[in-house]
Amino acid sequence: MELLEYGFMQRALLASLMVGLAAPAVGVFLVQRRLSLLGDGLGHVALTGVAVGVLTSTAPVGTALVAAVLGAVLIELVRARGRTSGDVALAVLFYGGIAGGVVLLSLAPRGQATNLDAYLFGAITTTTGADVAVFAAITVVVLAVVWLLGQRLYAVSDDEEYARAVGLPVLALNVVLAVLVASTVVLSMRVVGLLLISALMILPSAIAQLVGRSFRSTLYLACAIGVVVSVSGTAGSYYTGTPSGGTIVLLAIALFLVVTAAAALREATARRRHVRRVEVHAAHPHEHGEGCGHRAVPHGDHVDYDHDGHLHAPHRTGTGTHYDEHSDHAATPPVGTERP
Amino acid sequence: MTDLALRLAGATIGYGDVAIVRDADLTVRRGEAVAVLGSNGSGKTTLSRGLLGLATVLGGTVEVLGAPVGRQREHGRIGYVPQRHTVSGAMPATVREVVGVGRLPRLGLFRRPGPRDRAAVAEAVDAVGLADRLEDPVAALSGGQQRRVLVARALAAEPELLVMDEPTAGVDAASQAALAAVLARVSAAGTTLLVVTHETGPLSGVLMRAVVVDSGRLTFDGPLAAVGPVAGADCHHPAGAAAPPVRGYRLDQPRPAPDAVRVRDGSR
Numbered sequence: 001m002e003l004l005e006y007g008f009m010q011r012a013l014l015a016s017l018m019v020g021l022a023a024p025a026v027g028v029f030l031v032q033r034r035l036s037l038l039g040d041g042l043g044h045v046a047l048t049g050v051a052v053g054v055l056t057s058t059a060p061v062g063t064a065l066v067a068a069v070l071g072a073v074l075i076e077l078v079r080a081r082g083r084t085s086g087d088v089a090l091a092v093l094f095y096g097g098i099a100g101g102v103v104l105l106s107l108a109p110r111g112q113a114t115n116l117d118a119y120l121f122g123a124i125t126t127t128t129g130a131d132v133a134v135f136a137a138i139t140v141v142v143l144a145v146v147w148l149l150g151q152r153l154y155a156v157s158d159d160e161e162y163a164r165a166v167g168l169p170v171l172a173l174n175v176v177l178a179v180l181v182a183s184t185v186v187l188s189m190r191v192v193g194l195l196l197i198s199a200l201m202i203l204p205s206a207i208a209q210l211v212g213r214s215f216r217s218t219l220y221l222a223c224a225i226g227v228v229v230s231v232s233g234t235a236g237s238y239y240t241g242t243p244s245g246g247t248i249v250l251l252a253i254a255l256f257l258v259v260t261a262a263a264a265l266r267e268a269t270a271r272r273r274h275v276r277r278v279e280v281h282a283a284h285p286h287e288h289g290e291g292c293g294h295r296a297v298p299h300g301d302h303v304d305y306d307h308d309g310h311l312h313a314p315h316r317t318g319t320g321t322h323y324d325e326h327s328d329h330a331a332t333p334p335v336g337t338e339r340p
Numbered sequence: 341m342t343d344l345a346l347r348l349a350g351a352t353i354g355y356g357d358v359a360i361v362r363d364a365d366l367t368v369r370r371g372e373a374v375a376v377l378g379s380n381g382s383g384k385t386t387l388s389r390g391l392l393g394l395a396t397v398l399g400g401t402v403e404v405l406g407a408p409v410g411r412q413r414e415h416g417r418i419g420y421v422p423q424r425h426t427v428s429g430a431m432p433a434t435v436r437e438v439v440g441v442g443r444l445p446r447l448g449l450f451r452r453p454g455p456r457d458r459a460a461v462a463e464a465v466d467a468v469g470l471a472d473r474l475e476d477p478v479a480a481l482s483g484g485q486q487r488r489v490l491v492a493r494a495l496a497a498e499p500e501l502l503v504m505d506e507p508t509a510g511v512d513a514a515s516q517a518a519l520a521a522v523l524a525r526v527s528a529a530g531t532t533l534l535v536v537t538h539e540t541g542p543l544s545g546v547l548m549r550a551v552v553v554d555s556g557r558l559t560f561d562g563p564l565a566a567v568g569p570v571a572g573a574d575c576h577h578p579a580g581a582a583a584p585p586v587r588g589y590r591l592d593q594p595r596p597a598p599d600a601v602r603v604r605d606g607s608r
Binding site: 028031032033034148149151152154155157158159161162163164165166167168169205209212213214215216217218 | 392393394412415416418419420422424429430431432433434436437438440441442444445449450452453475476477493497
């Protein structure tokens with residue numbers, strides 16, 4: 001492949017691979033916690049960090065990381081104090097971060113301040129070898145923490161009050177999650193830019209949740225989707241000459257729309273099939289039993305009836321006999337279990 | 341090791357600096373099954389949340405399993421079933437995953453669940469009659485089944501004290517019966533139950549003792565049967581004159597000197 005011959009494209013693809021993997025791994029917890037925009041807020045704060053780096057002529061990636069982590073811890077402490085809502089704290093962070101960044105950058109010597117676009121919208125092709133090393137370290141740390149604490153982060157994101165009641169270290173876990181978000185923000189800075197950072201955290205999770213059955217499978221699927229859109233978006237931007245960040249995000253949104261439509265279609269089909277079956281049942285208003293014309297299928301402690309290609313398990317209810325759909329014979333339900 | 345599951349002495353519980361429950365005295369021995377009754381806004385939920393550290397103890401003593409609230413050294417000894425109608429969050433999760441969260445307090449900070457923990461989760465799900473739904477997404481379950489998942493989550497830690505907030509509200513009859521059976525079994529195994537509710541009907545076979553909260557005060561403490569049907573209704577004077585307590589202790593308002601109204605354990 002032509003694009004792999006260039007060193008800058010190799011580094012760009014490597015960076016987008018790491019971002020695609022790490023961002024959704026953190027993002028699923030934010031979606032679960034209904035704090036999808038936390039990444040955006042911390043992205044704004046990171047801009048102040050970038051400005052500090054430009055002013056002091058230190059590596060902006062390092063100062064951005066420090067600023068984002070400080071902002072992340074701050075917002076969790078404000079939330080924990082309970083005097084300001086998370087929503088308002090987030091807003092203060094948003095505006096304070098971007099205002100601080102703009103003001104500080106204006107103080108920088110002419111010529112350097114024009115770098116702003118590269119941080120706002122991403123400039124993946126300018127990624128240096130040193131940047132890639134920092135990104136790799138962040139990716140390993142983020143994935144390791146998610147692997148180690150994932151179930152606890154899920155618990156706190158899902159039901160914070162319950163987690164507090166049973167003695168889980170809620171504040172510590174929230175701070176850990178916020179620091180993970182901050183790290184991911186800095187990691188994503190070069191690839192999608194500070195203004196689009198939340199997209200890579202949230203969109204893959206939003207797509208995966210339409211398909212997943214368990215939290216774990218949703219997490220894995222979100223990471224897979226993240227890698228696919230991130231790498232293909234970066235590669236595509238090489239040929240189209242468009243900015244990598246915007247290309248990746250548009251790809252993710254297109255995928256989101258396709259999957260949403262497919263999920264809606266599947267649901268509609270299932271509903272139609274259900275209605276058809278109800279009509280069949282209405283046309284056969286008899287109770288299944290010996291010689292009812294339907295094939296009897298003994299199953300565990302009861303007998304199912306083969307009814308138009310699917311199995312019926314009769315059981316008595318207050319109003320008469322009800323038939324459960326037994327399409328999946330995974331286990332014999334224990335006595336006293338009803339199906340919805 | 342104390343034989344008291346709960347000890348409240350002159351306890352005032354509230355939020356911020358607003359007192360909701362005032363000057364409450366209550367002792368519950370291990371193994372008791374107690375209903376906390378009262379109308380909406382009476383403070384019964386605040387009382388239960390005070391035991392869990394979710395509301396602030398503003399005065400007096402609140403000891404849970406022998407330790408002041410929030411000073412529990414070992415987590416997982418207190419199970420909690422919040423008043424919540426559904427389990428489903430923004431992301432999909434299976435019954436096993438939601439119930440697995442209940443086991444976390446037993447695992448400390450970093451330990452990953454082992455075979456013993458997985459068995460406890462499976463047992464808890466089995467106990468609420470959802471063993472065949474272990475791998476199903478919770479969003480696919482009915483409301484009553486989702487409430488049973490929350491009960492299983494609390495049971496997964498194998499708690500010594502189980503605090504439940506309105507476990508039967510808005511639950512279909514089949515799930516209520518299943519719930520009553522679970523609680524009977526848990527109670528028989530020695531777990532202390534504290535059930536906040538405004539309807540004792542579905543659980544009348546399990547709960548022996550009742551405490552009535554009215555306007556932030558404990559106004560009755562005695563056998564559940566002695567409360568009479570009045571407490572079941574959503575009225576403001578559950579322990580009113582219409583239902584004179586048989587063997588309970590009517591606590592009149594304003595309360596006399598604390599010694600005279602020492603709330604004793606209900607007979608059980």
